[in-house]
Every structure is written in structure tokens, then in C-alpha cells.
Amino acid sequence: MDGNCSSAVASHGGVVTANAEIAPGCWRLEIRCPDLARAARPGQFIMLRCRQGLDPLLSRAFSICDLVDEDGDAVGIVVLQVVIGVGTGALARRVVGEEIGVLGPLGNPYDLGSPEEHMVLVAGGIGAAPFLMVARALRERSAAQRITYLVGARSADHVYLVDEIAALNCEIGVATDDGSSGHHGFVTQLLEPLLAPGARVLACGPNPMFKALAAQVELARARGLEFPCEVSTEENMPCGYGACAGCVVPLRSSSHPDGFRYGKSCVEGPVFPVEAIRWDLMRSTH
Numbered sequence: 289m290d291g292n293c294s295s296a297v298a299s300h301g302g303v304v305t306a307n308a309e310i311a312p313g314c315w316r317l318e319i320r321c322p323d324l325a326r327a328a329r330p331g332q333f334i335m336l337r338c339r340q341g342l343d344p345l346l347s348r349a350f351s352i353c354d355l356v357d358e359d360g361d362a363v364g365i366v367v368l369q370v371v372i373g374v375g376t377g378a379l380a381r382r383v384v385g386e387e388i389g390v391l392g393p394l395g396n397p398y399d400l401g402s403p404e405e406h407m408v409l410v411a412g413g414i415g416a417a418p419f420l421m422v423a424r425a426l427r428e429r430s431a432a433q434r435i436t437y438l439v440g441a442r443s444a445d446h447v448y449l450v451d452e453i454a455a456l457n458c459e460i461g462v463a464t465d466d467g468s469s470g471h472h473g474f475v476t477q478l479l480e481p482l483l484a485p486g487a488r489v490l491a492c493g494p495n496p497m498f499k500a501l502a503a504q505v506e507l508a509r510a511r512g513l514e515f516p517c518e519v520s521t522e523e524n525m526p527c528g529y530g531a532c533a534g535c536v537v538p539l540r541s542s543s544h545p546d547g548f549r550y551g552k553s554c555v556e557g558p559v560f561p562v563e564a565i566r567w568d569l570m571r572s573t574h
Contacts, residue, residue: 300324300390304382305356305364312445314414315380317367318356319388325362327393328352330400330422331490331520331559334365334392335528338378347391348375349525349554351418351492353449365390368417368448394528395558398422398490398518403430405488409453410479410501411439412493416448418520422490427456436461436482440475440497444468476500483508489517491562499567506563517562521553530555538566 306318317336324334335347348369356364371380382388400422401407407426409419416439426435435458441447442465454460461478462470471478476497479489483504491501498519505517523535536550537557548566551557 302388302390304384304386304388307382313371315369317369317379318364319390320364321390322363324390324392325355325365328365329397330425331398331418332393332395333558334390334394337389338375344375346526349528352421353417354420368414370414391528395554398559400426401488403433406434406486408482408487408489409437410475410489410491412475412497413441413446415493418492420449420452423453423456423458438475438478476504483513487515492520495570502562502567518559519562520558523553525554528554538569539564540566
């Protein structure tokens with residue numbers, strides 16, 4: 289197998305080209321799959337087979353972190369993953385040259401707006417994963433656009449992609465729960481002074497961070513500040529293409545008696561306007 293993919297949105301045969309632990313429990317997995325890489329857009333995700341065989345049975349969903357470039361052509365993708373169970377543990381043991389099943393690219397990308405906007409990227413934990421690809425796409429489009437990357441984590445060991453995104457001439461803000469790096473507190477506290485006309489906020493992280501962000505945005509808009517804000521949800525995705533309904537989120541809907549409906553985040557998202565989701569009904573996990 290040469291690692292080429294047969295179509296843009298399909299099941300692909302990729303080949304592992306690198307797999308290394310870059311932080312405690314966090315692995316950078318590189319997969320050669322040219323057609324998928326060429327079709328991928330910032331904010332989309334893939335489904336990965338954890339290992340050969342049927343144990344574990346289900347694939348795992350991951351944001352596309354970056355693209356692998358070869359002579360100016362995208363030939364592969366990069367995934368960041370934190371080992372938390374059997375599936376991610378199996379992925380951490382994948383070896384160079386091994387074939388790996390990939391489904392994608394899947395989901396809707398972020399809206400990157402215009403180069404005149406101040407782009408603010410807000411990450412919580414492994415929610416940092418999509419923002420290297422986002423920052424790279426923005427910088428390739430405009431050398432002058434203001435881009436700020438805000439990342440929060442429980443400790444300094446779990447702050448991801450700061451050096452890589454800083455190398456793209458982006459402003460950096462770090463917050464940690466224990467104060468071991470940057471601001472001692474929540475990443476949303478770093479966002480507050482940046483909320484202004486002309487800003488565009490893209491976020492990825494756990495639901496508690498999103499709930500705080502949604503409240504923050506609501507208060508800012510009540511003060512007359514208008515700016516777009518999108519979030520990429522981290523719901524569990526057993527299939528990735530809408531068959532299982534395992535990743536539903538409550539979406540506001542005036543046409544439904546209860547004022548909301550459940551939407552499949554894998555096909556309607558994973559990127560949503562922050563105001564589209566009923567955060568009071570979202571589970572607090574993830």
C-alpha cells in the first residue's frame with residue numbers, strides 16, 4: 289500500500305509516518321494520506337481505527353491538527369491525542385510503516401472570516417489540537433492579520449502547541465489551573481479584554497469552558513459588542529457520519545415546542561455558533 293486515498297470523504301488507507309510522545313500522555317501521530325490531506329479544512333476531524341482487528345470495535349474521533357507538507361503539497365495529516373483508555377492507548381503504540389484506517393475529512397470547518405478581523409483562538413486542554421492548522425491557514429492567507437492564541441490547561445505539562453503557533457507570529461496567552469504557567473485561573477479570563485468590535489472568536493475545549501464562554505459572550509453582547517464566536521464540540525462520536533446519534537447536542541429551535549432540538553454534532557458540526565447551543569442542557573463532561 290502506498291498510503292494514497294481513493295476519495296475526499298471516504299474510508300482511507302493511511303500509513304503511520306511518525307508517532308511520538310510530545311508531553312506527558314500526549315502523542316503526536318503523523319499519517320500519510322495525500323487525498324485526505326488535500327481535502328481537509330481547518331476545524332474538520334477524522335475517525336481513526338485504533339489498531340488492526342475488532343478490539344476495540346469503534347474508531348475514535350480526532351481534530352486534524354496540522355498537514356504534512358512535501359515539496360509544497362499536502363501529503364499527510366497530524367493528530368494530537370491524549371491517552372485515556374484502551375483505544376487511545378492502542379493508537380499510542382502504532383508504529384511507523386503500519387497501515388491505519390482513516391475516515392474523513394468529516395464535519396464542518398471553522399469560518400475564518402476576513403484578514404481584517406482580530407482572530408482569537410481559545411483552547412482548553414487537548415482542545416488545542418485544531419488550532420495549529422487554523423493558525424497556519426490564517427497566516428498563509430495574510431502575513432499581517434492579528435492572531436491571538438489563548439490556551440488553558442490544568443498544569444504547565446498540559447499546555448499544547450504554544451511554540452508552534454508562536455512561530456507563526458501569533459500572540460500567546462496561557463492560563464493554568466495550578467498557576468504553574470501563565471495566568472493562574474481560567475483561559476476565559478484572558479479572553480475578556482480582547483472582546484471588542486472586529487474580533488472573531490474560535491474555541492475548542494471541554495463543555496465547562498464552553499458554558500463559561502457562552503455566558504461571557506452573552507454579557508459582552510448585552511453591552512453592545514457584536515462579534516462572531518464559534519465552538520467546536522468534543523462530544524463522543526462512535527461513527528462520525530450521523531448513523532449512531534451518539535454525539536447529539538441541544539440546538540436552539542423556535543419551531544420546536546421545547547425551544548430546542550437535538551442535532552448530530554458530527555454532521556451538523558462539530559463547529560457551531562456559540563449561541564446555537566442550549567448550554568444549560570449540555571452535560572458537563574468532556
